[in-house]
Amino acid sequence: MTIEVPLPPLEQIWWELLLHGDYKISVKSEKLTESNLSPELKQFFGELHQKFPEIAFPELDKDLKTKFPATVETVKKELFTHPTLFQTKWQGNEKTRKKASEKSVSLLETLLNWQETRKVPDIATEFLGIISALPLSKDFPVLIAYLLQRVERWEAIIVEIETILNSLKAFLPSKEVLTPFFEWTGSTNLILNQCTKKLKTFKGGENEFLEDAQVWVSMREIIGERFNLTKLPKILENEAFIYKVYILVKQLATPKGAEQVFSLPDFVPQLKGKMKGQEKLIGELVYIFFLMEILEPAVQQPMLSKPRQREVREALEQFLLPFYAKLVVFLFPQITFPAVVTVEDIKKKLPTAINLSRKELEISTSNQSNEEIIKTFNSGIEKITRKIDALNAFLSKSQELVGNEFTIFTWLSQLHSYMQENLKRKEGEFVEFVNNVENETQKGELQEKINEITKSLELSLHSYEEKSRVLLQEKSSQLQEVEGEIKKFEKTYSDAVEAISTLIRQYGDDRHINVYSVLKNWETYISDFQKKMKFSASNLFTSLADQFKPILEAEREFLDNIRINELNPSDGETTAQWLTPPNLTLAENRQRIQSLDQRLKQLDNLREKLLQERLGVERYLAGTVQIEEKIETAQCVVCHKVINFAEDQFIKCPACNRAAHYLCLAWWLEKHNNCVVCGSEYLKPDNFSYPEDEEQSSEESNPSFSKDE
Template sequence: MLSFTNNTFNHTKEIHGFTKYEILEIKEYLMKLKSENVEASIVNDFIKSKLQFSSATLELYSKYFKKLTEFFTSFLNPSKSSDYDSVSKYFHFESEILKEIKKISSNLQNYSSNIRNIKRITKNSFSLDDSLKIIKSLLEKSDELISLINPPGKEINTLYDDKIHLWIEINRIKKLNFKLNEIPSIMENWSVIKDLDDFINSINDLPRKKRKKDTKEIILKFQFDEIYEFFRSKDESRITFFSELIYILYFNNIFEEYHREEFINVLERKEITQNLKSFIQPLVNQLIEDYLQVFFQEFEELEVKQTDKEINFKELKNQKISITLPKIVDHYILGLEKKFQEKIHDVNEAEKFEEIANYYYHKIEKFASRINDVEDWVLGIESYLSPYENVTSSLKKIFSNVSSDIFRRKNEYLTFIKTVKDEELRIQLRKFVSSKISEVNNLIRVYEDEASLIIKEEFPQLTKIKEILNDYYSKIQKIKEDVYVKLDSMKSNDVDMYQIIKLWEDNFNRKKQQLTFLISLLINKLFKNFKELIDKEGILFATITEITEQTEKFEGLPLNFALSAFLAEKLTEGELKERISEINAKINQLNNSLGLYQIEQSKLEKILTSRIKLRTGISDSDVNCTVCHKNINFVKDKTITCPFCGSTYHYLCVAFWLSKYNSCPLCQNHFLEPHSELFESEPDHL
């Protein structure tokens, strides 16, 4: 039987290379045998004794290499290993085997060197060439095995990262039953596997031979701690080696959990649960301390005072996670918030706020990531805890609450920074708008001052007209006085003056109708001249509250009314109601203006319709198209009127008929002559 390590190989544990003195001694003795003409067999026996030669040893080396290669390719093949197995590579197990292979390789190299020295001395010894070939082949196999195993992974120095240690200890605590499956033939040559098989058979009170002969399935049960103690009794100093071997056997289904038996009693289950918690608690504490060590170092920089007697980071292992972890989170986040509040105190630029917010976000994310790593570790060992997964339920709840708290406070502080930034921007905007309001107010005040000076002045034209009116009034009054005196003087003569007076009245009544009052014309002219100014002033002050883009073809809403595009979501309910009221007032104002324009449009359309009817000789108030019998709108519709029968048509209703027959559809008279102006050509009627 072979052992994975510490093989004696036919009592040939170590072969040393010949020293210089040993070579001289062998050479002298061989020369002595040669001078005595002894038989060749005696010489060969001497050489073999010096070489410690044994073909059985080389055969055992070869067998060891072969079985070891089979074991590694079958049970430690990285392609069939889990992620953890491929990373860890079973450091202690592989390291000891690698040490054994290197020891054999060293023996083979020394053996080869000794043979070559003997060959140089004897200048013959062809019988040793076969041994050299075998040694060379074995060295090649040892190199292949070393490359297969080397490097044996990285030694894990922390218990919480040693998954095999966790798996072993948790299974020892759980005290579940396992059953041994059929051992593969590849493993039967290893003494430690045979010893384990014999031990399991013995605790089941079943001889090994009976197990092989019995056709009925026999379940070989054992508790996990039993095989652990079995290996520890063999060599406690190598328990890590045996622990990894146990995991290899379990991982390759050499034995498995036996699920048919339930727990014996509730008290035992409660005790196991408590033991598992007691095992996991220190590991989680150590994990937190190691993972958050870099953040603990920041506490002094963040000026967080440990005034709370319930928390002491130096004695973290002795405290409950449910108390310690939330306080760590609270202390760290409070420290960050205090630090960044100081940073943003004197910041005025928006870009600086963004930079501070991003840095804070990065710090919190890094801290939360390490907390999540601890939580992932807790979740990772749940697969080992079955059927006691509820052991970690309280821990998961703690981490869930802590993660939620970090997420909430992170968002609250980012919102705070954003609010401060927005407020700073609002202050800047308010200052800018206030300065512009002051500019406009000053412009309006100057406008009022300048315009009032002009308005107070009398227009030169008005003064001159007033003088002319006074002059002509005096002259006309003089003439009227002469007529009056003359007529008055004739009263006594009893002259019939009625017709003369009537002549005066008729003359000037007719003259009044013929005359256009010049003052009215002047007023109209003044109104026309000042209308553009009045309109401009009206537009200026009517739209002064509207914030619009300074373009002639602006077609959108003013900025202060189009808030839904950029600001509405940020308004309070009161501000939204206020803005809706402003828009309603604007709509009412526009509706009033629209009504006035519509009334004016209706009057103009009525006048236009009357003129068209008068021009075309139509006397009816409502005129229908003779073809479609629909009412004709003389303002909007294009029409044709027959000069013979007076029928009026929509142009589109008779266009095809006219193009084909060139006559009125009703009276059949041809009337399409050039320049007859039968078609409506005025642009208003198209």
């Protein structure tokens, strides 16, 4: 399916068409003066214009040959470059013009070698059918490049013809002569564009990691698979090169004697020897024949024993390992493999590289906000996951090329699954860690600000006690000043409560921050503070007796009403209700519920593990529980409530001797293995401790998989 259209030079076509097409020509004198024609030509056309304002083109041709006999062809080329210098007209009447137009069309067909040229759209249409019949993809870069060259040659012919037509358009008095040719080029271009577009959708260059056609042929040689040769589809017989390769395959692979089947090693080397320089193109065509079932796997295949099957599978893996290693190095440039790649090299280096990539992500996000840290980390993990997906795609493609008879790279598939699961687990652990760090940091800031306010309360109480005592030691006439001090202290207390309320609201709006422990500390402080105030009021009452009774009653009423719920905006509202942000939208409430459900699910997942660990902790604690009777009470370092040594079970830290309720410390030790106050370890690292990350990393770097699994 080839066509060559020899076209004469453009100026020759122009000259022949005007010479034999019954045209008259006139020179535009104003253009002649401005043109850059040679002086001899300017003089010639100037004299010609004075004698003959219009002249038949054959007469002009005769005069030029007489005036410039040696350089007439050069003169034609020079005149062709000045289309605006001349004006052409038909000779004769309307009837003679019509005949002249038909004569021009016939002449142009002869000049354009129309008998061959007009076949281009039909050949292109047939070629488009061949392209559609072939199972092309980006895996056939050499074949696609070959087919594209064919289309580009036809496109070059059309471009040359269009150039001729557009050039002639400037010299002819009417476009009707060229109209059928322009219509032909338009329809032909449409077909050729469809061919080019279809081929370019497959064009992607050679696959540097796995050349499908070459790999398929090589693996058939390893497997020793046998084939039958079926009939070539009729449409492919019209493509000369494809038909030639098919005939050669048929001749070289013809069974001899009783042998009715053949294998690729029987004829592929001979085929490549007969068509040197086109080895890759031949390999792709042979693979195309297989995909189109022109090469059909024979029913009679050689029987393979189990040792032979294992040997073939290992040979296939060894053949494909370098391709796989090349892809791994491309995805993870930090990995280097020896010249001969082994299974152990892959098992050792790939998980290590993925773990290093993940740890680099954790380090690189250290100077960002928590939200940016999580976003950057998740994005990095997604990129690593996509790289593992690319490796999985390689395995799928390899298995597709091998076929269903042999299952290869099972151990690599398991390794990929393990690495993806590990990445997902590490991602969850890192996000939880970042959120916990943020929660603890925010809680610390809140507690610090509340401590500043409570410190001011302590100073205010001390000032109140001192000034009240001094004033009362003076005369009773200063009772009003004492009352003023009470009101001043009330105002200080109200301001402190309002400030703490604002802080807790501010921090409580963030759903990741648990402010309940801070509220608990505040309640404990207020309880102690109330005792101090009551003690102060009792002293005043004793000193002033009935004389200061109105003041003392006012002070006692104020102190009796001190409660933690003064932080709440309304009576009867619980702390949990108060911490819930008001006016949440339906979507926000759903989001909050989903967040709580997720946390509850995480707690459920940890429950079984923690219960088992708790049993071990309780066995350890059983040897440290003490019952003290000498000291009556103390404060628990976990819940901050009173420990009754005579009745309660408690535990003391062996380092700082601080005490805690048995259940409180058991709850604490489910999450930590150190003292609440001094940080000393309660448990030895070997007993019920969580596995270290380094140990996990070591296991990840050396997963144990058998090739036979």
